[in-house]
Amino acid sequence: MPKVQKPATKSRGRGPIEKPTSSKNATVPKKSTMTKKPSTAKKPDAALVDSSDSDSDDSIQGGEHPPNYLFHCAMTCSDDPTITRVLSIPSNFTFAKVHEVMQVAFGWAFCHMYTFEVSGLPGTGLDEHPCVLSIQERVEDFMEVVPEIADRARDAGKLKLSDVFENDEYRGKVYIFYEYDMGDSWGHHITFLVQQGNVPGRRVKRLNVADISFAAKGHPCAEDCGGAGGWEDLKELFAKPRMRDEDDRRQWYKEYCANGDPKGLNPYSWSILDVNQELEAVKM
Structure with missing residues (x-):
């Protein structure tokens, strides 16, 4: 199972085009360097x-x-x-x-x-x-x-x-x-x-x-969890609390994942x- 990358900090502003990266050699970020960053992006009116709305029969x-x-x-x-x-x-x-x-x-x-x-x-x-x-x-x-x-x-x-x-x-x-x-x-x-x-x-x-x-x-899927395979592994870890977690992915998701949840993961x-x-x- 691939280890988890440090949550990305790329902005939506100017910068080089993002290239696909491999998660084979990725490691879980050390606790001293991992910080959860809430998004400050503006959200649209949609x-x-x-x-x-199911009881309304509006026509415009x-x-x-x-x-x-x-x-x-x-x-x-x-x-x-x-x-x-x-x-x-x-x-x-x-x-x-x-x-x-x-x-x-x-x-x-x-x-x-x-x-x-x-x-x-x-x-x-x-x-x-x-x-x-x-x-x-x-x-x-x-x-x-x-x-x-x-x-x-x-x-x-x-x-x-x-x-x-x-x-x-x-x-x-x-x-x-x-x-x-x-x-x-x-x-x-x-x-x-x-x-x-x-x-x-x-x-x-x-x-x-x-x-x-x-x-x-x-x-929602977890940011920077390693793609589809990493997401399935993460769901399995939370579904099986006694399952061995060598890379501390549960802790990473609850404390450091950019869109994680301190309460854990319920898919x-x-x-x-x-x-x-x-x-x-x-x-x-």
Whole structure:
């Protein structure tokens, strides 16, 4: 079992592009040097869909505000349980802002770089290419490293959700893949479900979350735990308290992991209310 790396302290500002790293020789940080750093990043005005809306039968017509898009988001590397969220995100959010939404919704700590890839759904004609658009945090640096897709590279701070999902070239034909931390490589599939809210010229009924079985599921993965394998090992350690823990990973998660919990790890424990409060606390 790979040992655990020291929690990353990379910022979301300028700096070199993050390269994948191996956890084979990683060691648990010494107690004197390990500090838990709470995130101070601003969080956007978006929300997880909550079953408290299930009794409403609202219909909205016209209006000043752009519509929200409803997305089903699922991590690709976690089982028992799977980790999923249903997110309602304003259509005028840039992908940089969507990154912030994903960080809050999935309990990440803004420690690493990220990328979005827009890919074609099967049978749409766009699926002939693995990546239709590559949306980067720092697109100029990325094009220097991967010049062959320069024509498909876009700036996450400039491209909006509506630029994709209201574009006839992509509408109904694509899904989004969000990757966070190029070392541990946490992947998230983002699937467009429906447009909500104000749509000029027609009435749109609010989607009732009671009709969706995957509203939210699964505790956030641990930052810098070594990827999918490290996450499964960590869950097993907490599920079996008597299991030998040579690398003190339980202590690392409770005291030093950037998004750890001093109470320990329950992979099924998660609060939709707490996350919604965080998402709604800051306006765009």
